Amino acid sequence: MESVKLFGTWCSPYSRRVEMALKLKGVEYEYVEEDLKNKSPDLLKYNPVHKKVPLLLHNGKPISESLLILEYIDETWSGPAILPSDxxxxxxxxxxxxxxxxxxxxxxxxxxxxxxxxxxxxxxxxxxxxxxxxxxxxxxxxxxxxxxxxxxxxxxxxxxxxxxxxxxxxxxxxxxxxxxxxxxxxxxxxxxxxxxxxxxxxxxxxxxxxxxxxxxxxxxxxxx
Amino acid sequence: MESVKLFGTWCSPYSRRVEMALKLKGVEYEYVEEDLKNKSPDLLKYNPVHKKVPLLLHNGKPISESLLILEYIDETWSGPAILPSDxxxxxxxxxxxxxxxxxxxxxxxxxxxxxxxxxxxxxxxxxxxxxxxxxxxxxxxxxxxxxxxxxxxxxxxxxxxxxxxxxxxxxxxxxxxxxxxxxxxxxxxxxxxxxxxxxxxxxxxxxxxxxxxxxxxxxxxxxx
Structure with missing residues (x-):
């Protein structure tokens, strides 16, 4: 079964971008609220370079940086296009x-x-x-x-x-x-x-x- | 006939990236050396936001920012892939x-x-x-x-x-x-x-x- 997990913070416009894209595509996902003053071991493990939200974990594979996640979502799931085709x-x-x-x-x-x-x-x-x-x-x-x-x-x-x-x-x-x-x-x-x-x-x-x-x-x- | 023009400077690693990608794909192009202390009217016209090299002009349409140009080149011309397919x-x-x-x-x-x-x-x-x-x-x-x-x-x-x-x-x-x-x-x-x-x-x-x-x-x- 497909697993989609998003690590974010409620107030971050960058996390919210990813949520919007997942909702636009109709992708079911689990949301994990991160406390940025006390980051979870999972966030540090899966995003060792930036240690930041948003972090998308798709079938155990991590993707970070909101704009890159949006492109990944567009290329991975069908539904309304996020990027144009031309x-x-x-x-x-x-x-x-x-x-x-x-x-x-x-x-x-x-x-x-x-x-x-x-x-x-x-x-x-x-x-x-x-x-x-x-x-x-x-x-x-x-x-x-x-x-x-x-x-x-x-x-x-x-x-x-x-x-x-x-x-x-x-x-x-x-x-x-x-x-x-x-x-x-x-x-x-x-x-x-x-x-x-x-x-x-x-x-x-x-x-x-x-x-x-x-x-x-x-x-x-x-x-x- | 297709027109491909690259505005760059010889010493810029960013311009050179674009030249490498065009060469990798076997795309013929015209190269325009820019003097960054005295930028050409074309550079200012086609890249009004950043006013920087590299600037690719493909059939009169401008694309700037080296990483975005590399993606554009990969999506536009056949030949060895620059980005993976997955x-x-x-x-x-x-x-x-x-x-x-x-x-x-x-x-x-x-x-x-x-x-x-x-x-x-x-x-x-x-x-x-x-x-x-x-x-x-x-x-x-x-x-x-x-x-x-x-x-x-x-x-x-x-x-x-x-x-x-x-x-x-x-x-x-x-x-x-x-x-x-x-x-x-x-x-x-x-x-x-x-x-x-x-x-x-x-x-x-x-x-x-x-x-x-x-x-x-x-x-x-x-x-x-």
């Missing part, structure tokens, strides 16, 4: 997913965390990366076109987690993402977070808000 | 390629550039990441098994570029990679760099040595 479209999906993780999200965090003169520059950078995404959505409902794909699942950071960062950093006035500046992104957030399999796999708002509030306060206290 | 093996190839770029190479550079107490820690980290690679080669000629694959092409950094860093940083005594510590890696370097399509696509040693010497001296002068 090689060029696949390259573009991989490119924008990587862009979200490596360029876009770090720029958004910097904009929410920096103050004074530094913030102006960080804001400019965040606006620049978000403009690329805004333009990717021209004439499209999702980054994947008519259906949700790799880039949409990766962008769950923007759809859900970002608002908590923005709310509790208290320095983002006006907010980074507004209907006036980024109408396509705002519409996408709405369409995406209202898809049933996405909605069911986003962490509860109040719980996430509480966690982010505490984290940001701790970061500020440490910086003083 | 989904799990593919996930592992992607994992180790990413590991090389994001974890291994930065750790090796730190070990070659730091001094004093910092160097000890950097050395330890570099040894740790290299041990992972050493173990990946147990019982195998190449990271790809009997033939060269994604991880081998990505690891050209270690096979060729690393020695120049080590030579001119002057602080790596004993060297990071020795036959005693990493016999499998040393054997792999030898096997890999003696493959004809690899050998023909490595930058000339003297020219690379001269460049690295100047770069490292400039970095040291700036740090003083």
């Amino acid at each position: 090689p060029y479209d696949r390259a573009m999906a991989r490119f924008w997913a990587k862009f979200l993780d490596e360029k876009c999200w770090p720029a958004m965090i910097r904009a929410c965390m920096r103050t004074g003169e530094e913030q102006e520059k960080a804001n400019e950078e965040a606006n620049e990366v978000l403009t690329f995404l805004e333009n990717k959505l021209i004439g499209k409902k999702f980054f994947g076109g008519d259906t949700i794909g790799l880039v949409d699942i990766t962008a769950n950071l923007i759809a859900h987690w970002h608002r908590f960062f923005e709310e509790f950093s208290e320095i983002m006035q006006p907010p980074l993402i507004t209907k006036e500046k980024f109408p396509n992104i705002c519409e996408w957030v709405n369409d995406y977070t209202n898809c049933s399999f996405v909605k069911e796999n986003l962490p509860e708002k109040d719980k996430l808000a509480q966690l982010y509030k505490a984290r940001i306060q701790a970061a500020k206290a440490a910086a003083q | 989904p799990y093996d593919r996930a592992m190839a992607r994992f180790w390629a990413k590991f090389l770029d994001e974890k291994c190479w930065p750790a090796m550079i730190r070990a070659c550039m730091r001094t004093g107490e910092e160097q000890e820690k950097a050395n330890e980290e570099a040894n740790e990441v290299l041990t992972f690679l050493e173990n990946k080669l147990i019982g195998k000629k190449f990271f790809g098994g009997d033939t060269i694959g994604l991880v081998d092409i990505t690891a050209n950094l270690i096979a060729h570029w690393h020695r120049f860093f080590e030579e001119f940083s002057e602080i790596m005594q004993p060297p990071l990679i020795t036959k005693e510590k990493f016999p499998n890696i040393c054997e792999w370097v030898n096997d890999y760099t003696n493959c004809s399509f690899v050998k023909e696509n490595l930058p000339e040693k003297d020219k690379l040595a001269q460049l690295y010497k100047a770069r490292i001296q400039a970095a040291k002068a700036a740090a003083q």
Whole structure:
């Protein structure tokens, strides 16, 4: 019998990506909640390089790194496609997913965390990366076109987690993402977070808000 | 008629990866040498996000980021496979390629550039990441098994570029990679760099040595 086990943490956008992909494909799986302050022997054994969640264990074989797990899930199980079939479209999906993780999200965090003169520059950078995404959505409902794909699942950071960062950093006035500046992104957030399999796999708002509030306060206290 | 154009720089291990993959597949291409201090309008037009080489232009469509280009080449042209066909093996190839770029190479550079107490820690980290690679080669000629694959092409950094860093940083005594510590890696370097399509696509040693010497001296002068 097939065994699928996911090691994750409830608040991680990276773990949630994997849950969304498994749900999209209709794959049954066992979920193991990890305490990152006291990692399980299984996590350390199966992910000795990064020692991080998410970790997918499929018939005893470990796969880590959320974007690589999404590709593995797409190549292993049938059901709605996560990546497009055309090689060029696949390259573009991989490119924008990587862009979200490596360029876009770090720029958004910097904009929410920096103050004074530094913030102006960080804001400019965040606006620049978000403009690329805004333009990717021209004439499209999702980054994947008519259906949700790799880039949409990766962008769950923007759809859900970002608002908590923005709310509790208290320095983002006006907010980074507004209907006036980024109408396509705002519409996408709405369409995406209202898809049933996405909605069911986003962490509860109040719980996430509480966690982010505490984290940001701790970061500020440490910086003083 | 098919048009394949590669924008690169002669000394970049990332550009060279793409050249190796195109040569492995037997794809004819036009090479455009970029001056990174004065980037061409085409590079800026086709890679507006990163403005970097390598950039592949296939029938007018741009693809950037070396690892994504390698996957695109593998999916587009027939010939020797760059990625394995099994989904799990593919996930592992992607994992180790990413590991090389994001974890291994930065750790090796730190070990070659730091001094004093910092160097000890950097050395330890570099040894740790290299041990992972050493173990990946147990019982195998190449990271790809009997033939060269994604991880081998990505690891050209270690096979060729690393020695120049080590030579001119002057602080790596004993060297990071020795036959005693990493016999499998040393054997792999030898096997890999003696493959004809690899050998023909490595930058000339003297020219690379001269460049690295100047770069490292400039970095040291700036740090003083």
